[in-house]
Amino acid sequence: MAKVNAFGRQKGWIEVICGPMFAGKSEELLRRINLLKYSEAKYLLFTPTKDTRSGGKRAKSRDGREFTSISVEKAIDIIGHVNKASEIVQVVAIDEAQFFDEELCNVCNYLANNNYIVLVAGLDMDFDGNPFKTMTNIITVAEKVTKLKAICMTCGAEASFSERLKSAQKKQGGRDQIMIGDIESYEARCRHCHTLSKANPWNFPKLRKAKV
Numbered sequence: 599m600a601k602v603n604a605f606g607r608q609k610g611w612i613e614v615i616c617g618p619m620f621a622g623k624s625e626e627l628l629r630r631i632n633l634l635k636y637s638e639a640k641y642l643l644f645t646p647t648k649d650t651r652s653g654g655k656r657a658k659s660r661d662g663r664e665f666t667s668i669s670v671e672k673a674i675d676i677i678g679h680v681n682k683a684s685e686i687v688q689v690v691a692i693d694e695a696q697f698f699d700e701e702l703c704n705v706c707n708y709l710a711n712n713n714y715i716v717l718v719a720g721l722d723m724d725f726d727g728n729p730f731k732t733m734t735n736i737i738t739v740a741e742k743v744t745k746l747k748a749i750c751m752t753c754g755a756e757a758s759f760s761e762r763l764k765s766a767q768k769k770q771g772g773r774d775q776i777m778i779g780d781i782e783s784y785e786a787r788c789r790h791c792h793t794l795s796k797a798n799p800w801n802f803p804k805l806r807k808a809k810v
């Protein structure tokens with residue numbers, strides 16, 4: 599049989615939208631969900647209960663889009679909600695995925711293997727350049743990955759890093775990986791304006807800088 603229109607026959611898959619803070623990840627996720635209104639596809643949108651910024655049960659983007667979401671504590675809870683949804687859904691979307699436990703990767707694979715389209719948005723790196731493992735595991739198995747950039751709030755270059763401001767570190771979470779916050783606590787930075795902690799393993803004793 600000729601392999602024509604093979605893409606059209608594809609059913610479940612995983613799409614990831616990642617990048618630093620202030621890059622428009624939530625905006626891009628909600629844009630993709632919004633497009634579904636032109637199709638017959640139904641969706642469910644999930645956010646982690648840990649994300650207290652949007653007041654729970656809502657996913658918000660910086661451009662003012664706001665969608666109702668189901669706030670769940672554990673990744674595995676997503677499966678229960680999909681099963682008991684009043685309508686059969688085709689798309690499962692997850693925002694702020696970095697806050698979920700590592701089981702989320704298995705959940706995404708299970709959904710995609712059962713023909714769901716899985717859209718995942720979240721931070722790939724924490725403030726010190728460490729991977730958010732839940733996200734990097736999903737990036738490994740995703741069919742499509744979009745890595746968005748922000749603008750460095752120091753020099754204006756493209757930014758892939760998120761800087762946790764010193765003032766916020768003192769007041770709140772110190773160097774814990776999870777510390778909810780917004781513009782009062784974080785900035786988007788390029789690699790060269792981003793500050794690494796003293797303990798960061800990318801710091802080697804000495805290296806002559808390359809000529810620019």
Ligand code: TTP
Pocket residue numbers: 618619620621622623624625651660694720721723724725726760761775776777778779780784
């Ligand atoms: P994001 O949705 O990534 O931030 P955003 O809304 O600026 O990005 P976008 O426009 O691309 O959607 O939310 C990041 C959350 O994660 C925020 O509450 C701060 C928190 N956070 C940590 O807990 N640890 C970290 O190391 C970093 C960088 C952020």
Ligand code: MG
Pocket residue numbers: 623624625694
């Ligand atoms: Mg966001």
